[in-house]
Every structure is written in structure tokens, then in C-alpha cells.
Amino acid sequence: AQSVTQLGSHVSVSEGALVLLRCNYSSSVPPYLFWYVQYPNQGLQLLLKYTTGATLVKGINGFEAEFKKSETSFHLTKPSAHMSDAAEYFCAVSGTGTASKLTFGTGTRLQVTL
């Protein structure tokens, strides 16, 4: 079985500060890892994903994440938060190679303050 743990259901940062959203996964096979973002009253959209190759993945809006196999982690970072980054962020793992086995974390709501 595969699972995703997102540490912190709510994270608050000041505008211009570092954003760090944590994600740890478990998977018995090499994982595909995703971060999706959900803006208020909208559906989810892909921020970035790791499939194979380079472990540092760059996504949209200045976000990036690093796949660390030894730590089973895929934390999401952004050097400088912007007010428009306020949203809910979901980490997901597809560890068995099929989209029907995509497992989502419980989400982290990011608040950005002035």
C-alpha cells in the first residue's frame, strides 16, 4: 500500500518569506510524485511532478521540489512567498504505475500575510 503524509494542515508565512511545505510518502515501488494546487473555489492544477531523472523538479510560479529517496520526502519550496500563493496544496503519489492508484495527502493550506 502507498500513502502520503503532509505535515501541517495550515502554514502561515509573511510575504517575501520562504515557503516550505512538507510531504513524506511510502511506496513499495519507485514512485511518481506530484504537487497540485487548489485556489479558492477552483479545481486542482498541477504545480510539478517527479517521474524519473533529475531529483530537483521545477514547477510553475517559482515552486520547486526535491525527491529524496533516502528520506522518502518530496518537500515543496519557494524562495519568496507572494500573496497570490495563498491556496491549498496537495502532495500525491502514484506508486504502482497507474493513475487509478493516485493517492493524495490531506492537504496544506498556505496563508500569506503582509
Next chain:
Amino acid sequence: NAGVTQTPKFQVLKTGQSMTLQCAQDMNHEYMSWYRQDPGMGLRLIHYSVGAGITDQGEVPNGYNVSRSTTEDFPLRLLSAAPSQTSVYFCASSYSLAGAETQYFGPGTRLLVL
């Protein structure tokens, strides 16, 4: 491209009523799925389809029915609504069932069952 569209945006039902949530995509995607999103639980897969005429159950299928007669449409039917089905429902699609594929989400249907 309109992407993934869902109707209605919001619906109130009484216990025992039935209804159909509509989902359509114009990207010629083979894989389509339905998720429900509940606070603190992330997204959970209800049903999915790998092509016209082919559907299968996800993690939480009870109380829901699906069919796929065309590539574009994937309606979700609630047979006899219960308060436990109060949730936000998202339809998603992707090019294939492969685990590395990006899922494209609709804007969601917010359902309240009284």
C-alpha cells in the same frame, strides 16, 4: 479548449433523491475519474474509466454509479442521496492510465444533502 467542465456548480438534495453530476472533457483523454473531497481527508477516488464502455471502482464507490458511453462524457449518478454524500466532487481526466500522467481537474460540484 474548455478542458474539463462540470455541471452543476452547486446542488442541494434531500435524503433519498437521485441526481446526476455531469462531466465532460474536450482533450480526447482516455482516462477519466471522479473524486470526492472532504475536509481533512484529501481527495478519494470514487470511480474511474479507461475508455468508452469501461469503468471500475475506486476507493469509495458505494452509493454511486457511472457509465461511459463516449470518450468525452463521464457522468456520476447518486442513486439515493444520503447526508454522508455531502462533499465537493471533482472530475479529472488524463491522456492515459499511466501513473506519470498529469490529471486535469474540473472546477468541482459542491453537493449538500439534507
